[in-house]
Amino acid sequence: MNNQNWVWWKHGVFYHIYPQSYCDSNSDGIGDINGIIRKLDYLSELGITAIWLSPIYESPMHDCGYDVSDYKKIDPVFGPLDDFKCLLKQAHERRIRVVMDLVMNHTSHFHSWFVESRSSRDNPKRDWYIWKEGLNGRKPNNWRSAYGKRAWEYDELTGQYYLHTFFTEMPDLNWRNKDMRKAFFSEVRFWLDLGVDGFRLDVINLIVKDKKFRNNPLYFGIPWIQKHLYTRNRPKSLKITWQLRKLLDEYDDRMSVGEIYALPPGNPATVADYLGSGDNSIHLAFDFSLIFQPWSAKRYHNCLKKWYSHIPENGWACNVLSNHDLSRSISRFGRSRHHLEKSKVLAVLLLTIKGTPFIYYGEEIGMTNGRLKKNQIVDPLGKRFWPFFKGRDRARTPMQWSPAINAGFSIHTPWLPVNEDYLELNVKVESRNPDSILNLYRSLIFLRNDEVILQSGDWVPVINGEKGILAYSRVLGKEQILVLLNFRNRTMKIPVPFPVNGYVLISTHRWGGSRLKPVEDIIFPYEATVLRMNT
Secondary structure, three states: OOOOOOOHHHHOOEEEEOHHHOOOOOOOOOOOHHHHHHOHHHHHHHOOOEEEEOOOEEOOOOOOOOOOOEEEEEOOOOOOHHHHHHHHHHHHHOOOEEEEEEEOOEOOOOOHHHHHHOOOOOOOOHHHEOEEOOEOOEOOOOOEOOOOOEOEEEEOOOOEEEEOOOOOOOOEEOOOOHHHHHHHHHHHHHHHHHOOOEEEEEOHHHOOOOOOOOOOOEEOOEEEEEOOOOOOOOHHHHHHHHHHHHHHHOOOOOEEEEEOOOOOOOOHHHHHHOOOOOOOOOOEEEOOOOOOOOOOHHHHHHHHHHHHHHOOOOOOOEEEOOOOOOOOHHHHHOOOOOHHHHHHHHHHHHHHOOOEEEEEOOHHHOOOOOOOOHHHOOOHHHHHHOOOOOOOHHHOOOOOOOOOHHHHOOOOOOOOOOOHHHHOOOHHHHHOOOOOHHHHHHHHHHHHHHOHHHHHOEEEEEEEOHHHEEEEEEEEOOEEEEEEEEOOOOOEEOOOOOOOOEEEEEEOOOOOOOEEOOOOOEEOOOOEEEEEEOO
16 A cells, blocks of 8 residues: 555564674674675665664773763774665665664763863863762762762863763753854764764753752662762753754654653653654654563553653654663563464564564564673673673673674674574574565565555554453554454464454464454464454
């Protein structure tokens, strides 16, 4: 079908690439831009509309690239800027958009702005970062970093403290400073002028802090367990997103998607606030509530219903099951013998609910968390909190392309170990298996790209998780597609409040094109079926 109102960032399918782990083209064990270029045909055949790249800017890599030392340069580990220009050109030739990660909250302490800022108290860029006097020999206030430590670092050269929401090597920018904002937006224009299609905005709700530097309230009186009242979700951060939207709107067909940092169980109301009226702020915003849900049809139903209820009238939802900071979707439910069946249920869910789907690299082949030893950890969080938290590397292991050495990722020892299951779970093997999760993803993406109703139709709940069954319809005019998902490992009677009379579009258990008649009121273990209903 032809969607006359098709908008790429609304109706297409996004694919999140962690560049270090995608494909190594120069045999140094680290993925790079040329490696991504080599796999563009794979992404095109998969049906991907846009790729989002985790940071590839110049960086000392204290936090895997999220500590940027120069926003206008590509880090040499990924290749030169010309390689990126080639990626843009070749992706666009395949009608694939390219979205970059934009780190707005902080820079590296090696960034030239911070080098100047810390050089003296009267430097013109001093106020580009957040500096404060101590209080009676103590830190300026009780603020803690996202990782529990004190968020202030004393600088002996100038005798003041600077704020760092994350690591000490990542000082926070002062978004209240107009000159800094102007300079930062100039960096954004650099990439837009090159042809970048949009940005994923890292922890966008953290970029502005309380002007009065008031202490955060404590939970249970424990200093390191704070309610981040004055360090997150400040009204000024919403105004910054409005300014960014105006900048993006100066260019044709560009977009933004914001990471709204929230702890489990998520906060869809706050996330939706960053969508503004739907056309004056960021285009999309990640709500991680779905990621935080246990394996429960009812919990998934309640989560989706709540999320959709907060989307503004002119706004648009996006949905995600995994990313580079959190556990891979299927590993959250344990390494059960049914993990591939559950992966298929989640695949059907992600690609048939309303909103833009984001697929994390490897999700389409059923990749699970890697099992890493302490001496294999690269992530500074994993090193700091082992064994209580084993870090984010487990969700960042190399993409599994084939059963060849190092899963076809590199002929050199990879920067992180390849998963043990790569001999079975890889693109080459699964491409030959019509029942593989990869081929299910291909079919689902093809269906979504072909069906306007799955791109734009309303989401109408049918079964709210009763007896482990989640069912909903996508409705557009007189058309209706019904999705049936069984979260249990048993055959169940379908408690649908109307006769199920239609034919199968995609199913894990039934032949495509076969008819499901009203008398067939059972659903098989871990079945996921998409039906076009007779009207």
